[in-house]
Amino acid sequence: MTEDASSSGHLSQGGLDLRLDRNGAFAREISLDGEELFRGIGFVVRDVNWGTADLPAEARLQRQEGRVTATAGGALDRSAGDLTWSVAWTVTDRMVEARARASSASGFDTNRTGFVVLHSLGAARGRPVAVTHSDGRVEETRFPELVSPHQPFFDIAAMEYETAAGHRLRLAFEGEVFETEDQRNWTDASYKTYCRPLARPYPYRIEPSSTVEQLVRLEILSRATAAPHAPGDGPAVRKTAPFPVLGTSLPPGPVTLTQADAIRALGLGFTAIEIDPSEPSWLEEARAKVAAAAGPLRIDIRGAAVGTRAILEALAPTLVDRPAIGVSLWDADDAAVAAAREILPGTVIGAGTGAFFTELNRTTRWPAADYLAWTSNPTVHGSDDDTIGETTEPLEEILASAKAKLPVRRLQIGPMTLGLRYNPNATSPEGRRRSAAPDPRQGQVIAAAWVAGTVAGFLDPDVETLAFFEPSGPKGLIADDGAWTPAGHLLSRLSRCCAGRPASVLRWTGHPRLCGLQIEMNDHDALCIAHLRNERVAVALPEGIWRSAEELTPTGFVDRPVDGFDIGPFAVCWLLRPR
Known part of the structure; x- marks a missing residue:
């Protein structure tokens, strides 16, 4: 012994x-x-x-x-x-x-x-x-x-x-x-x-x-009489859909100069402005954020079943002449959706939840909004690296469940963050409003790998937008000192060159946390590969001649060899193939 x-x-x-x-x-x-x-x-x-x-x-x-x-x-x-x-x-x-x-x-x-x-x-x-x-x-x-x-x-x-x-x-x-x-x-x-x-x-x-x-x-x-199915060589196309619009989110609270600067630098498809009407200064803060956020907006309103008309009437003048991809009324009923359409004619109105898919899945009836929404984070039941990687696996099944149940086929998902934005299941008001502390992995490549795996899992013709993280700060895409995080590099690249382009999700048999996003450009194909497991694996690339490859590092993308392609733990790589 x-x-x-x-x-x-x-x-x-x-x-x-x-x-x-x-x-x-x-x-x-x-x-x-x-x-x-x-x-x-x-x-x-x-x-x-x-x-x-x-x-x-x-x-x-x-x-x-x-x-x-x-x-x-x-x-x-x-x-x-x-x-x-x-x-x-x-x-x-x-x-x-x-x-x-x-x-x-x-x-x-x-x-x-x-x-x-x-x-x-x-x-x-x-x-x-x-x-x-x-x-x-x-x-x-x-x-x-x-x-x-x-x-x-x-x-x-x-x-x-x-x-x-x-x-x-x-x-x-x-x-x-x-x-x-x-x-x-x-x-x-x-x-x-x-x-x-x-x-x-x-x-x-x-x-x-x-x-x-x-x-x-x-x-x-x-025991089984036969061995489990052996891993295959090359990848298989799981599904194909237009690449969604990617954005980021401003949480409740005052806007900062670094957030406004980061929004402009990142060049993402939209900024989701989250409003908590229970905060006394919510309207003043919302006005400041709308002014600071360059480009298209989405307004996300917590607890919108209560006092919706008064909230929207106060907010409406701020939204005049601003392109909005939607106004999300979280936890709203039919009356709230009807009031929003009256006050904001021509605006796309969403319903759903600012919490997990759970809350959407457990509701027997949602109002007839234009789209439905929910949010997500990978650390609800655990915070280790492996748990973060695991949470990219069931996303296709979540979408299948949503489509089987929900009356609305237009979906906008996010904001998605590493930690809880607030806890709807806490047993005290203070616990429900408290957000998680900043995650030290926000500035590491694992956060970008989780983003890539999440985009792959949610790629679908019915998913219009995905929002991630905050523009800047300890929970952001750009640090307060101006340094871009790996997730910031990845999201900016995907948003600038891929939105609306035909995209396919690739999967490798036997590797549930290895995924690829293959995007069709005008004269070439781009392939973003993410690996969300604590091991290095050899990767068989799709057919064709891949002429360049980069690997995402803590400071951005750097060149790497194409031959004998492998990928490390919680890593992201970017490849190009002429068409």
């Missing part, structure tokens, strides 16, 4: 592989004979506003013949109270078992403390599943194909299903009642089985007299 503290706990037993986080709380990328079964199984602590607590610890591994065990634990001490936690793992070639224990000396307020299981889309999508309920009754059902607006499975004690590759799995849960939600609503590439049921009150309190004890056991009942 050997024992070690591991910062990169890769565990492998007879074809069953997983990666254990350094703190030992989460096992990720659980795969069997090459098929990813689960994005992860792990212990999480969510605060009263659904924020995920950091759990500092270091796992200790013990390796012996046919088995690996790991243990970890730590303590939290915050305003919600104290919490002591521990997790123990056992991994063999036929099983992954996790046990967790948590207790508090003074009491701890939480929305969720316990295990979650993230079923990988490729393995589970549309597959039949037998759900055992807490009373022993077995329900035969399926993982949803389209994005389910509400939980597809409730009251879960166990689940049994066969994956797409043919592996037969059983999950058993102890210590709490579990249920499943479709995380594609928030752009995660998984279905999540979690505790505790959302129908129970939250926040709830872990009292000093109680102890949380839970178990999740994954059993491999049988």
